[in-house]
Amino acid sequence: MNTKNYQSIILILILGTVTVSGCTYLTGTTATINKTSTGGNFENEWVKFQYPPELVILDQSNSTQCKLEIYNSSTPNIENMVGEVFYCKSNRTDLSCFTKRKSITIADKPGIKIEDGLQVCSYVFLNSEYTDVKTMIVNFDAQKYRDAYQKVADTVVVKKISS
Secondary structure, eight states, X not given: OOHHHHHHHHHHHHHHHHHHTXXXXXXXOOOSOOEXXXXXXXXXXXXXXXXXXXXXXXXXXXXXXXXXXXXXXXXXXXXXXXXXXEEEEEOHHHHTTOTTEEEEEETTEXXXXXXXXXXXXXXXXXXXXXXXXXXXXXXXXXXXXXXXXXXXXXXXXXXXXXX
């Protein structure tokens, strides 16, 4: 199996793990305008943070949801995707079943971090509910982009939480 196929499989597993975690989007709307960010500082109406300047952020957020994809190239395809930051709703009880979870605080909010060697993923709880919890997901390829995850996690500021 070549490297590109292996990377594609890893990213599909990462996205699949987030999907089966019980996370659902806050709304069914889609992004209206795709904007890219380069240079190491990102800010939109939802969040702001620093990231390694060699990465590119595709902002697919809109007025009802935060959805950011992070790439190692200006070509946004699955092979180049290294991480993502987005808001969704989750269930704290469902997330408690992960055996490799660690309690964390990001942006002064409680959450859990799950790391398995392939991915590093944090669920940051934006309110105090136990079901339908407004949650920020920070998810990265752990094999090559653990430092990028850490830079984002250490500098993220939550600016807006959807209603």
